[in-house]
Amino acid sequence: MNADKILTFAFMDPPFESERTVTFFRLLDAALDKGAGVRVFAYEGAVALAFARQAPHGNAAHGHDVDQEAHPLTRSWIAALQDKARAKGLGFEWINCGLCVDERGVNEAIADCGRGGPADLWRYASTAHNTLTIGTR
């Protein structure tokens, strides 16, 4: 893929803690809308975004059981973006920082989310049009 059409993102926030997480996913979605391939390096808490054992729950305060609540899961958002990229013929790569995965015990990632390290971020960034880093605040 032409590097002019690839954007790299490095993200640090975990799921269910910050609105930055939602904004990050909206940016990925918008990049695909614009025909850009996406590469993500998930760093620190962000490695939990792709954790395969995330599970939805019901919500008694809402009066909903599990199905009614349809609780959002970031692993589902990643899968949806993977599907969207495939449908548009675009790349969508995702690498979790391996050490960050180990220390959190979130080793089971959904399909097509790999394990890597800083060298992968540098490889992603140096062959992309640009890189957006979103650090924890």
Place this chain on the structure above:
Amino acid sequence: MKALQVIDQAFRTTTEEQDDTILWLTLSMRGAGGDLSLLLSGHAAYYAVQRGTQPALTLGDWRQTQPANLTRDLGNLVARDVPVYVVDEDLEERGLQQLPLLDGVRRIARRELADLYDSVDQVWHW
């Protein structure tokens, strides 16, 4: 490709990770051949003048034995030919301007930041 790492979030998870995660990331990418420079701004300006390790955490009988050593980590970056800058005004605003900088760390004025940013291909603001 040249990238400038900008750190202004100081002491972010330094106790748990036993380092600053962006210093670690920068050193690791340098080891992978990355052409990198580093700018300490905001509260991270303190990194340029502090010495030694972070306080070790003790919880009950558990005692941290390897607390973060940011002085060592910055020194390793300098030794690996990563230019390290600190914003002079950010030192001044924190009463740190008169303290000696770690070896190899260079002061840079805010008015010079645009040129520094222009000198690289990508700016990664953490």
